[in-house]
Amino acid sequence: MLRLFETRTGQVVGVRPGPLKLYVQQPDDLRVCLTADLLRRLAPRLRRRTLTTAAHDVDHTPWNIPPLHGGDPLPGSLSVGNVTSATEVAVAEWTAPPGDPLAVRLLLLSVHYRAEARIGPESLAGAESRLDAWRRDIARWGTTTARPLHQPTADRAIAALCEDLDAPAALAVLDDLAASDLEPGAKFETAVHLDLVFGLDLVRDLGKY
The missing domain is CATH 3.40.50 (Rossmann fold)
Structure with missing residues (x-):
């Protein structure tokens, strides 16, 4: 709910x-x-x-x-x-930075919507690095044998969002997914499924790795 x-x-x-x-x-x-x-x-x-x-x-x-x-x-x-x-x-109020629009999107999602967001060059660079790492991982997972998405992982992210739009907790699920022992194909399907909610174009680098 x-x-x-x-x-x-x-x-x-x-x-x-x-x-x-x-x-x-x-x-x-x-x-x-x-x-x-x-x-x-x-x-x-x-x-x-x-x-x-x-x-x-x-x-x-x-x-x-x-x-x-x-x-x-x-x-x-x-x-x-x-x-x-x-x-x-x-x-809550926030400070608008320049930079990659989707890195800015990630930055804003990384701070709860009711918390003030003071965004600067250092935090923007961190968001860009985090986004690049996810895209590299997903591009590599996409080259492996297909597997069904891992529903418990997807459910955990959605549950966080259902609890007052806790996007920071939902995004942390992607970090946990990358570090997990799940098969790469399952990681791929789960990340793609969640990115339909996050809107970060995580599959943009498919075919590059």
């Missing part, structure tokens, strides 16, 4: 079932849009469809966020933005 922080009560509570309706209040804020995108990507894993509108049109496609289209909030929408209310996902 998806659980998110409710600002009115100060508690993490379950999100009511049914279609997940999102309204992006600050479309120009990349972190706000990334938080909404993570919810949108997570929903199919929970057998929920999403309907998303935004305060105005915006295009953040370099960060693997599909274009958002302006429109009024749908009835029962969960608002995402730098605001405080019982019906909103309140995203």
Whole structure:
């Protein structure tokens, strides 16, 4: 079950079932849009469809966020933005760095959405290295005999995201996967499955190694 922080009560509570309706209040804020995108990507894993509108049109496609289209909030929408209310996902402030858009995406996912993110050159370089290492591993695993994904590993990452979008804990599952004794083919399928949620283009280097 998806659980998110409710600002009115100060508690993490379950999100009511049914279609997940999102309204992006600050479309120009990349972190706000990334938080909404993570919810949108997570929903199919929970057998929920999403309907998303935004305060105005915006295009953040370099960060693997599909274009958002302006429109009024749908009835029962969960608002995402730098605001405080019982019906909103309140995203903390952050400092925008230059650099590889997907390394920036990884950096933002590596800090819980409710925590302030102060991002600098050193942390960006670390994210780039982490991303490169995962891509190298996945490219090598992709050359081995195919195996089914390891469902317990995938479930652990999804469970972390269901608990107030704990993306840092979910990303740590990828690190654990790389260090595990699972067969490379299973590692490959599991990483590809999870990257549909993370949106980091982890298969980009297939064929290079």
